[in-house]
Amino acid sequence: MSFTNNLDTDCHQRIRANTTKWSNNIGDYSMIAAIGKGSFGQVFKAVHKSADNNNNNNNHRTNWSSEDCHQRQQQQYCAIKSIDKKSSPNLGKILTEVSIHLRLKNDNILQLFNVIEDNQSVYLVLELCSGGTLGQLIQKYGGVKHYNNKNKKTTPPTMTTTTTNGLDNRIVQPVLDYRLISTIMKQLCNGLDYLHRNAIVHRDLNLNNILIVRSFDCVGELAIKIADFGLAIDLNTNSLQHLTKPHRDDHVMPVPIGTTICGTPGFISPEVWSQMQTVSAKSDIFSLGSILFSCIAGYTPKGALDLSNFSTIACDLICRLLAPDPNDRPTIDDIVKHQLIVGPLQTQRLHPISKITDSLELNINGDGSVFIRFKKKCQTIQVSPDGLNVVIASTGGSSGGGGCSGGQQQIKQKVYNYYSLPQNEWKKYNYAQKFVQLVRAKTPKVTVYPKNDDKSNNNNNNEYILKSSLMENSDFEVTIFNSTTNESKKVLINDFMNNNNNNNTLKLAKFGQRVKQLYEFCLKTEKDFQNSGDRSGIDCFPITFGRKSKIKSDSSTTTLSPSQISSQILRSIQIDGIGEASQLSNGVFNVCFTDGSTLSFQSDSEVPVIFYPTNGVEKRYRKNDLLPDFVKQKLALLPQIVNKLKESQQ
Structure with a gap:
C-alpha cells in the first residue's frame, strides 16, 4: 500500500506548500536523538540538513533581523515520527490521522510540516517542542507520576465535595501555581476552540499529548501545543449528515464511531466508557477537567474524587467540566470566563482613580488596592493589589431602610483568599475586576510617537498618526490627527483588524502597513521587555518611544507670530x-x-x-470639589515649581 498516494488533493497541496522549507527526501534529515517511543515506531529530534546548508550559504548576510534569526533556527530542527509499515496493523487509521493533522494550523496545535514515505516506513515531519510534556512538568514540581496504564481496568472519575469558606489551612496547595494553570487552560481552550470550530474532536487529550514548546523554569512565558491526533475524528466526514456550519459548542452533532473504547484512563468521558457509540466536542471538555485536576493535585484522577480540600473556585470548575451528562458541561466560552481562568485582578502600574455612581463608589487607591462601596446594600469589598486578599465588610444599615447613613452601626468583616472566595461573593469581586479592566484599557503600556515624516509619507497630508499605544489590557490604540480641523481621533486596532467599518476604522485603513508595523513593534517590545523584566525582577513598563510632538496647523491656517507666542508662554523650564x-x-x-x-x-x-492622567482622560475640578489624593500630591509640588520658574527669570 502506498501511503502518501492515498492522501487527498488538499493534503498534497499542503505538503507541496511546505516543501520549500522541508525536504521530501528523508536523507535530507539527520536523526540526532530518540525522544519518544510508541507501539509502532519512534520519535526523533532531527536536523534538516537542506535548511542547514541554506543557512551556511547565507552566512555572508549581515542584515539578519531577529525574526529572520528565529525562523532560521526553527527551520533547522524538527521532530520526526517514524512509523514502521510492517509493524503497524492499520495504516488506514494513520492515514486518517495525517489527513486531519495536515489541515490544522493554530498557535496551540503541534504543526505537521511534511509526510515522507519509503519502502519500510512512513515519516511525519513535525514541529519540535523541547520542553517535554505537561505530565513531566507536573512531576518536576512535585506531582506524582501520572496514571497511564491503558490495560488496567478503571472507571471515569466521580466526585464528592464540601463547601469551604474563608481562609482554610486544609485547602490543598496546587502543584502548579494557579496563574500558570490559568495560562495552560487558556491555551488549551484556544486550541480546542480551533479544533471544534473545524468539527474536529481530539478524543485523547491527556498529559502526554500536551507538549511544552521550550524548557520552562517558572520564569518567562510558557507555551503549550496539543499533539497526537491518532484518535481524532472529523465530524463532517464521520457523520451521517454533514454539518451546515461547524461549530465548537452544543451544535456539534454526536456521530456514530463504533464500540471501541479509546483514549487514556482518567481522561475518558463517561459516554465513551459506556460505549454509547456517540461522541461530541463535549468529550474533550471532560478531558480538560481531568487535566485541571492533575495540575492541582499532581496526579491523574481515577475512581471517586474527593474535592473537599480543593479551593472553592477550582472545585466549581472541575465539577462542571467532569459533569457525567455532556449537556451539563460548559462551553469553551464559559470556561475562559470562569473565575479560575480569568484569575485575580492586577493593579500593577495603574494610577489612583475614583469613580462615583448612584449605587457604587469605586476606587483604585495609591497603594494599588481596590475599594468598592455598594451604597444600597451597605457593603464594601477591598482587594489587595495582586487580587489575592479580599476583605468584605457589611453593616446592619439604618432603621427605616434606604441607605447606610445615620446611627452607629456594627461592622461585620470577613477575610478571604481569592481562590477560596465563596460563590455568593463572586459577583462583588466581579465589580472590582471589571473596574480594573476598564482602567487597564485606558492605561498605556508601550507608547510610540512616530517620526514626523509619517505625515509626508501618507497620501492624506492633512492627517497623520500622532501616537500609538499598546494598553495594559492588550488593546492597541492609534491616535490620528487632522491638521485641517485641528482634531484628533482615537481608534482601536481591534475594530480595524476585525473589519468593523465604522468611520474611525476607515480612517485607520488609509494608513495600512504603517499601522501594522507599529502594532507588531509594540507587541515585540512588550514581549522582549517582559521576559527581561521577569528575569531581572525589574518592572520595565510603561515604555515610551519618541517624543510627543507639538501639534501644528497646516500653512493654510493662521500661524502665530513670535510676539504672539511670547505673549502666551512666558517661560518654560525642565x-x-x-x-x-x-x-x-x-x-x-x-x-x-x-x-x-x-x-x-x-x-x-x-x-x-x-x-x-497617563490614560489621557481629562479630569476637571471646581473650587469646591474634593480633590483625590494623587491630585493633591501633584499640587503640593506647585510652590516649588513656581519658585523654580521665578529663579529662571532672574
Missing part, C-alpha cells in the same frame, strides 16, 4: 525629578510630569485644576 513646567501670560501654570501626567492650574478660574 525640573529634575518633576518634569517640564511652563507659565502662561494668562496666569496658567502647566506641568508635564515625568510619569506622563499633566497638571494645569489657574487660581482665578472657576475650574482652577485640570488634570490629565
Whole structure:
C-alpha cells in the first residue's frame, strides 16, 4: 500500500506548500536523538540538513533581523515520527490521522510540516517542542507520576465535595501555581476552540499529548501545543449528515464511531466508557477537567474524587467540566470566563482613580488596592493589589431602610483568599475586576510617537498618526490627527483588524502597513521587555518611544507670530525629578510630569485644576470639589515649581 498516494488533493497541496522549507527526501534529515517511543515506531529530534546548508550559504548576510534569526533556527530542527509499515496493523487509521493533522494550523496545535514515505516506513515531519510534556512538568514540581496504564481496568472519575469558606489551612496547595494553570487552560481552550470550530474532536487529550514548546523554569512565558491526533475524528466526514456550519459548542452533532473504547484512563468521558457509540466536542471538555485536576493535585484522577480540600473556585470548575451528562458541561466560552481562568485582578502600574455612581463608589487607591462601596446594600469589598486578599465588610444599615447613613452601626468583616472566595461573593469581586479592566484599557503600556515624516509619507497630508499605544489590557490604540480641523481621533486596532467599518476604522485603513508595523513593534517590545523584566525582577513598563510632538496647523491656517507666542508662554523650564513646567501670560501654570501626567492650574478660574492622567482622560475640578489624593500630591509640588520658574527669570 502506498501511503502518501492515498492522501487527498488538499493534503498534497499542503505538503507541496511546505516543501520549500522541508525536504521530501528523508536523507535530507539527520536523526540526532530518540525522544519518544510508541507501539509502532519512534520519535526523533532531527536536523534538516537542506535548511542547514541554506543557512551556511547565507552566512555572508549581515542584515539578519531577529525574526529572520528565529525562523532560521526553527527551520533547522524538527521532530520526526517514524512509523514502521510492517509493524503497524492499520495504516488506514494513520492515514486518517495525517489527513486531519495536515489541515490544522493554530498557535496551540503541534504543526505537521511534511509526510515522507519509503519502502519500510512512513515519516511525519513535525514541529519540535523541547520542553517535554505537561505530565513531566507536573512531576518536576512535585506531582506524582501520572496514571497511564491503558490495560488496567478503571472507571471515569466521580466526585464528592464540601463547601469551604474563608481562609482554610486544609485547602490543598496546587502543584502548579494557579496563574500558570490559568495560562495552560487558556491555551488549551484556544486550541480546542480551533479544533471544534473545524468539527474536529481530539478524543485523547491527556498529559502526554500536551507538549511544552521550550524548557520552562517558572520564569518567562510558557507555551503549550496539543499533539497526537491518532484518535481524532472529523465530524463532517464521520457523520451521517454533514454539518451546515461547524461549530465548537452544543451544535456539534454526536456521530456514530463504533464500540471501541479509546483514549487514556482518567481522561475518558463517561459516554465513551459506556460505549454509547456517540461522541461530541463535549468529550474533550471532560478531558480538560481531568487535566485541571492533575495540575492541582499532581496526579491523574481515577475512581471517586474527593474535592473537599480543593479551593472553592477550582472545585466549581472541575465539577462542571467532569459533569457525567455532556449537556451539563460548559462551553469553551464559559470556561475562559470562569473565575479560575480569568484569575485575580492586577493593579500593577495603574494610577489612583475614583469613580462615583448612584449605587457604587469605586476606587483604585495609591497603594494599588481596590475599594468598592455598594451604597444600597451597605457593603464594601477591598482587594489587595495582586487580587489575592479580599476583605468584605457589611453593616446592619439604618432603621427605616434606604441607605447606610445615620446611627452607629456594627461592622461585620470577613477575610478571604481569592481562590477560596465563596460563590455568593463572586459577583462583588466581579465589580472590582471589571473596574480594573476598564482602567487597564485606558492605561498605556508601550507608547510610540512616530517620526514626523509619517505625515509626508501618507497620501492624506492633512492627517497623520500622532501616537500609538499598546494598553495594559492588550488593546492597541492609534491616535490620528487632522491638521485641517485641528482634531484628533482615537481608534482601536481591534475594530480595524476585525473589519468593523465604522468611520474611525476607515480612517485607520488609509494608513495600512504603517499601522501594522507599529502594532507588531509594540507587541515585540512588550514581549522582549517582559521576559527581561521577569528575569531581572525589574518592572520595565510603561515604555515610551519618541517624543510627543507639538501639534501644528497646516500653512493654510493662521500661524502665530513670535510676539504672539511670547505673549502666551512666558517661560518654560525642565525640573529634575518633576518634569517640564511652563507659565502662561494668562496666569496658567502647566506641568508635564515625568510619569506622563499633566497638571494645569489657574487660581482665578472657576475650574482652577485640570488634570490629565497617563490614560489621557481629562479630569476637571471646581473650587469646591474634593480633590483625590494623587491630585493633591501633584499640587503640593506647585510652590516649588513656581519658585523654580521665578529663579529662571532672574
